[in-house]
Amino acid sequence: MKKRLFKGATVCFEGYTEYCDIADADGVITEIGSNISSEGYDAVYDLRNCILLPGLADVHVHFREPGYSYKETVSTGSLAAAKGGYTAVCTMPNLSPAPDGEDTLKEVLAPIEREGRIKIYPIGTISKGRKGVLPADYGYLKGRVCAISDDGDGVNAELMEAALQSGMLVASHCEDKAYPHPEAEWRYLERDLELVRKYRTPYHACHISCKKSVELIRAAKAEGLPVTAETAPHYILLSTEDRKDSGDYKMNPPLGTPEDMEAVKRGFEDGTLDIIATDHAPHSAKEKSGGYAASVNGIVGLETAFALLYTNGYSPEMLAERMSRLPRRIFGLEPAQIKVGEKTNFTAFDTVNTFTVDPECFLSKGRSTPFAGLELKGETILTVYGKEVVYEKNR
Ligand SMILES: [Zn+2]
Structure with missing residues (x-):
């Protein structure tokens, strides 16, 4: 069983926002709380300075x-x-x-x-x-x-x-x-x-x-x-x-x-x-x-x-x-809920640092955007879907 801990993000739950840690095992959320100890996890993600959205x-x-x-x-x-x-x-x-x-x-x-x-x-x-x-x-x-x-x-x-x-x-x-x-x-x-x-x-x-x-x-x-x-x-x-x-x-x-x-x-x-x-x-x-x-x-x-x-x-x-x-x-798609017992399905965005839109760094084959060169906040740090980290900045 693979256990992960996502620490310190400000989480947008449905109806309220709270600073907390989220633990999961094999892609299912097992615990949401404050100051969960990092011991015993296969991976720990530091998400301070991040907001976490479904x-x-x-x-x-x-x-x-x-x-x-x-x-x-x-x-x-x-x-x-x-x-x-x-x-x-x-x-x-x-x-x-x-x-x-x-x-x-x-x-x-x-x-x-x-x-x-x-x-x-x-x-x-x-x-x-x-x-x-x-x-x-x-x-x-x-x-x-x-x-x-x-x-x-x-x-x-x-x-x-x-x-x-x-x-x-x-x-x-x-x-x-x-x-x-x-x-x-x-x-x-x-x-x-x-x-x-x-x-x-x-x-x-x-x-x-x-x-x-x-x-x-x-x-x-x-x-x-x-x-x-x-x-x-x-x-x-x-x-x-x-x-x-x-x-x-x-x-x-x-x-x-x-x-x-x-x-x-x-x-x-x-x-x-x-x-x-x-x-x-x-x-x-x-x-x-x-x-x-x-x-x-x-x-x-x-x-x-x-x-x-x-x-x-x-x-x-x-x-x-x-x-x-x-x-x-x-559109009747699978819901993404940040709740114990639900599939891990969320994204962490950086709320502190800025980044510059550089089409050369896009993962898409397409490069055409009117927003090239803009300096923005809210860069994606981590995207998790089930067991998979589907995107992690600098990886
Ligand atoms: Zn159209």
Whole structure:
């Protein structure tokens, strides 16, 4: 039996925060207390100067395998996630093949079972082949994926209706390409909410980026519709004013105006936008080298999200809720609870020292981020998932 002791962290439990030690054996928490003696443990971790949160969960990442392993693999993606403090991620289905039924989902699960060091939940497609024409094999996908989405592309109303009736959570990429941004986002969202009003089944809006969308979601929630939403750190912290002629600022949806940014920030703070997802979307250096106009959409996010929000004043308690507990609840993932008898599943972040965001040190294959060079607090020191230390700084 392997016994470990995690000493001296300030721990964000559900509802309260307390300075304490945590002991575990074979990946299950055995004791939580103050001044537990280090004697008899196989490993002792000094976590003074750290806050300890339940393992973070990101419901919107792109791990690119199978199909686009030159951009990212399940292996590099999960290392990047662990370095960011994540122990669970949901992977979007823009893959080749796209997980739309039995054979294709098995192909997507193969590298996850082989390489995944954290918990990885594939998201299935809404349409067959992600082509936007016929529905995917919902009968097979149900119970095997945590949600369905055609992320990257919107779907027509008929497919959205089929998706909402599938019995699975629908994670919607809101974009009607007939309109410019941000109209493309909110017009599509408005259509979706009309359908949610009809079917009353769980609907999750991905990467919300503009003021009008925040208002629509706020109204839908007030009405009691089963709607949840995510936004990403870049929509809270950056706007068109910050944009430079670089691929590092190119993502879909694009950065909003300062007014949009303020509305998204307020929406996140008042809970209209429930959770933070990163939309971690790695690409090769070449694909991101064409300046703003000619680079492909997508930036990486897993290795900077927590530190960005923590440095910008969001409390560890709030982030534990919005980056761990709520995303896990909304997507039906394994809970991460810091309690005796539960699986060890937590992350320690440094609250004292600062670090500089250096894309060359990312574990992701993707390097494109608008936050390079920033000095932040909240660096990950240790990420533990069950028996495994999946990330440890300087190891
Ligand atoms: Zn998307």
